[in-house]
Amino acid sequence: MSARPGRRIGGGRASLTANLAAALPGWVVARVLVAGAVVVAHVVDEQLGPVAGVGGRHHIHVHVREALHTWDGVWYLRIVTRGYGGLPRSAVRFFPLYPLTARAFTVVLRGWRVAALLVVANLGALLGAALLHRLALRETGDEALARRAAWLVALLPPSFVLAMAYSEGLFLLVSVAFFLALRGERWWSAAVLGALGGLCRPTGLLLSVPAVVEAARGVRRRGSVGIAGARRRVPAVGRLAAVAGPAVGCGAYLAWVGHRFGSVTLPFRAQQIATLRGRTENPVSVLVTALRSAVHNHWGGNAAHLPAAAVIVVLVVVACRRWPGSYGALAVVTLIVALSSHRVGSLERYVLLTFPLVLALATVTRRAWAERAAFALGAGSLLAYAALALVGLAVP
Numbered sequence: 001m002s003a004r005p006g007r008r009i010g011g012g013r014a015s016l017t018a019n020l021a022a023a024l025p026g027w028v029v030a031r032v033l034v035a036g037a038v039v040v041a042h043v044v045d046e047q048l049g050p051v052a053g054v055g056g057r058h059h060i061h062v063h064v065r066e067a068l069h070t071w072d073g074v075w076y077l078r079i080v081t082r083g084y085g086g087l088p089r090s091a092v093r094f095f096p097l098y099p100l101t102a103r104a105f106t107v108v109l110r111g112w113r114v115a116a117l118l119v120v121a122n123l124g125a126l127l128g129a130a131l132l133h134r135l136a137l138r139e140t141g142d143e144a145l146a147r148r149a150a151w152l153v154a155l156l157p158p159s160f161v162l163a164m165a166y167s168e169g170l171f172l173l174v175s176v177a178f179f180l181a182l183r184g185e186r187w188w189s190a191a192v193l194g195a196l197g198g199l200c201r202p203t204g205l206l207l208s209v210p211a212v213v214e215a216a217r218g219v220r221r222r223g224s225v226g227i228a229g230a231r232r233r234v235p236a237v238g239r240l241a242a243v244a245g246p247a248v249g250c251g252a253y254l255a256w257v258g259h260r261f262g263s264v265t266l267p268f269r270a271q272q273i274a275t276l277r278g279r280t281e282n283p284v285s286v287l288v289t290a291l292r293s294a295v296h297n298h299w300g301g302n303a304a305h306l307p308a309a310a311v312i313v314v315l316v317v318v319a320c321r322r323w324p325g326s327y328g329a330l331a332v333v334t335l336i337v338a339l340s341s342h343r344v345g346s347l348e349r350y351v352l353l354t355f356p357l358v359l360a361l362a363t364v365t366r367r368a369w370a371e372r373a374a375f376a377l378g379a380g381s382l383l384a385y386a387a388l389a390l391v392g393l394a395v396p
Contacts, residue, residue: 198249
């Protein structure tokens, strides 16, 4: 059953307890799988020692020792510990909401910074999955689809980062809550949540795109002047605030970076160094170049992400066709941005964890066999992907 713009089919609702109950099983299974990946990483560390990793020679034991705060987690830990001022300027590419929230949790956890990062990430992932169940149920009234979405967001291959010291868990919570507010026409709540999204990740700015779609939907023509006209203008202000919220949050951080480091564009330019995403490019050219490499049997670099890109494109189409326009809009712009760089490493994490694609996957796996296959493939891939990342052989 597909949702239509401006209409909730079935009007499904559930209590927070019911939403959490639907999200908890998948969340637990995913963490058991990640724990298994940690064990595999330790075994590999003991048996093989140093091996060639991404970007040069990596010692497995370094990543194994860092465990769930390896890769980007190391940067977040440094930010929580020393702040941006005590780190290289490139640290500003990691937006502040996640480390600031974790720093607040260190008060409760008696200064244990790693635990604070993991608590925020994992709690955000659980609550985000619960809200995704609520959102899917409200849009479709289909309990099976909503439950499936809550499982899928936990079991997709890149979802292992939701158990690590990454900002994706918190961003999932904020972005789904943002959509709940948008679709419920709670514009001021959406404005606040959008600002938090803009403070959480660089892609939080993209939340303004679905906000434009929702704000434009059902806008009334201006009425006559007087009290009635004033009443009609008030919702328009809220709609504009919802659209501006992500830009306000992102802009506030960029303004601080400009004041502190002398360049408001530094968080984005820091991503464009050759060892990260590289220069900005036409996404079509990026795909064509990757396809040419694959045709010549060169499956390194961007070509390695072509299978995932094909799946993602299909899911984007499903999101556009089967879900309200704001869902498809977010899926499209996220994919375009993810492909608009010389290196598309982490494509899967950037795009597959965008929740409209999770809902699209839940839509096309309605049959029992398709659902079981999605869960099994997702769980197996998550375990393998996590193990490779934890020994330094794959970048999350």
